[in-house]
Amino acid sequence: MEFRDYYKVLGVERAASADQIKAAYRRLARKYHPDVSKEPNAEARFKEMQEAYEVLKDPEKRAAYDELGANWKAGEQFRPPPDWGTGFEFSGGAGHAGGAGRAAGARRGAGRSGWSGAGAEDGAFAEQDFSEFFSSLFGGGSPFARGGGGAARDHHARVGLELEETYRGTTRTLELRRPEVKPDGSVELRTHTVRVTIPPGVTEGQLIRLAGQGAPAAGRGQAGDLYLEVHVQPHRLFALEGRDVTLTFPVAPWEAALGASVTVPTLGGSVEMHIPAGAQSGQRLRLRGRGLPGQPPGDQYVQLKVVLPPASSPQAKALYEEMRGKLDFDPRANLSR
Amino acid sequence: MAGVTHRLEAHVLGEGDWIGATEICRLCWLDLGAVMELAELGVVAPRGTPPGEWQIPATALPRLRVIGRLMRDLGVNVSGAALALELLEARRQLERRIRALELLVSDH
Numbered sequence: 001m002e003f004r005d006y007y008k009v010l011g012v013e014r015a016a017s018a019d020q021i022k023a024a025y026r027r028l029a030r031k032y033h034p035d036v037s038k039e040p041n042a043e044a045r046f047k048e049m050q051e052a053y054e055v056l057k058d059p060e061k062r063a064a065y066d067e068l069g070a071n072w073k074a075g076e077q078f079r080p081p082p083d084w085g086t087g088f089e090f091s092g093g094a095g096h097a098g099g100a101g102r103a104a105g106a107r108r109g110a111g112r113s114g115w116s117g118a119g120a121e122d123g124a125f126a127e128q129d130f131s132e133f134f135s136s137l138f139g140g141g142s143p144f145a146r147g148g149g150g151a152a153r154d155h156h157a158r159v160g161l162e163l164e165e166t167y168r169g170t171t172r173t174l175e176l177r178r179p180e181v182k183p184d185g186s187v188e189l190r191t192h193t194v195r196v197t198i199p200p201g202v203t204e205g206q207l208i209r210l211a212g213q214g215a216p217a218a219g220r221g222q223a224g225d226l227y228l229e230v231h232v233q234p235h236r237l238f239a240l241e242g243r244d245v246t247l248t249f250p251v252a253p254w255e256a257a258l259g260a261s262v263t264v265p266t267l268g269g270s271v272e273m274h275i276p277a278g279a280q281s282g283q284r285l286r287l288r289g290r291g292l293p294g295q296p297p298g299d300q301y302v303q304l305k306v307v308l309p310p311a312s313s314p315q316a317k318a319l320y321e322e323m324r325g326k327l328d329f330d331p332r333a334n335l336s337r
Numbered sequence: 338m339a340g341v342t343h344r345l346e347a348h349v350l351g352e353g354d355w356i357g358a359t360e361i362c363r364l365c366w367l368d369l370g371a372v373m374e375l376a377e378l379g380v381v382a383p384r385g386t387p388p389g390e391w392q393i394p395a396t397a398l399p400r401l402r403v404i405g406r407l408m409r410d411l412g413v414n415v416s417g418a419a420l421a422l423e424l425l426e427a428r429r430q431l432e433r434r435i436r437a438l439e440l441l442v443s444d445h
Contacts, residue, residue, distance in 0.1 A: 026411070026412065029411055033406070033411060035407060035425065036411075036421070046410075050410075154364070177422050192343075195343065195344045195345065197346055197347060199347065201351075202349055202351075205351065205400075206349060206351055206397070207349070207350045207397025207398050208348065209347070209348045213345065227364065229399075229402070238434055239436060239437065242432060249443065281441060282441055294352065295352055295353070303440070
């Protein structure tokens with residue numbers, strides 16, 4: 001696995017104070033928060049920062065991380081030292097989850113990922129989604145792991161769907177990584193694969209529950225649930241708003257002026273639509289029930305875009321000249337009033 | 338190391354689903370006080386009493402989860418997160434309108 005330089009991720013010196021680390025984290029969190037940010041790769045950056053802050057905000061984890069030495073470079077191949085974690089005293093070892101951790105976790109636990117981490121009801125963090133590097137040092141089985149003896153936890157992940165997939169429904173194969181402790185006490189991320197059937201009509205931000213796919217409880221308790229948050233990818237033709245879709249649809253001037261019957265693409269296939277005579281560019285026509293399925297289903301809006309034929313041939317030029325001569329049309333009539 | 342593939346049926350939390358206050362808190366990283374404040378602000382419209390036994394429509398989940406994440410990750414309070422949510426939604430709406438207008442005037 002690759003070494004991660006948590007100081008570099010947060011852009012602070014190794015000697016930075018707790019306040020400086022907190023300030024750096026908050027500044028970056030504001031910039032890269034996936035709900036707010038327009039930065040490319042905001043989500044990946046945010047996860048990195050959360051992982052770095054999870055370690056550097058905690059004096060015990062930070063001290064242990066610093067013990068690895070200052071000579072490691074980000075990206076270097078890394079294995080935890082065999083005596084990793086010995087010689088430290090821990091305030092929160094296995095079985096720490098709940099209690100004090102519970103209160104701190106619910107509202108201000110800035111270190112956890114909302115995207116694929118543990119639920120907030122206990123003091124554990126999103127080790128499921130943190131890097132292998134993090135898991136090997138601070139995950140389950142390490143002296144730093146919290147929540148090892150705790151309650152079941154929900155996990156959260158994002159799932160990106162194409163618009164067509166949300167229309168028709170789809171299946172997704174998810175690879176879920178969980179840290180597991182090997183017999184020798186070391187930790188590895190174990191992947192297990194689940195195939196999920198997603199029904200038609202899911203919308204942006206909607207939650208899908210997969211019962212029992214979260215983190216298992218200690219002993220024989222029931223596992224938590226896995227929640228998938230749907231994010232619909234932008235589409236080449238259709239803009240999505242709720243369950244409604246909008247298509248910008250080019251028409252010829254004579255179709256707009258005289259009315260026409262046209263073939264319009266929809267998510268469910270092409271349909272015939274009537275353009276009323278006298279239609280204008282920007283006018284929106286509605287195809288009821290042609291949006292995403294649901295109760296009620298969404299609609300498709302067709303935004304007309306009148307496209308002028310180029311006056312590139314003698315015939316086209318002649319037609320434009322004929323219009324100029326014969327039509328009493330002033331496109332700037334409003335300006336002269 | 339790959340494990341066995343399990344096929345799972347997904348339950349979509351959507352129209353018609355009502356979710357208890359405790360579960361809302363868990364799913365949205367909020368505490369009950371925050372949910373009560375959000376009800377006061379009109380962000381959610383719960384049914385039932387007392388607040389601990391409120392039922393909240395699952396359609397509110399996407400907005401509540403954004404609010405919960407903003408509070409947790411950026412350290413803003415309930416009103417601040419609710420305001421940020423409204424501004425984010427307004428920004429998204431404007432971006433959609435701009436995109437639609439751009440398509441009207443572009444060559445493609």
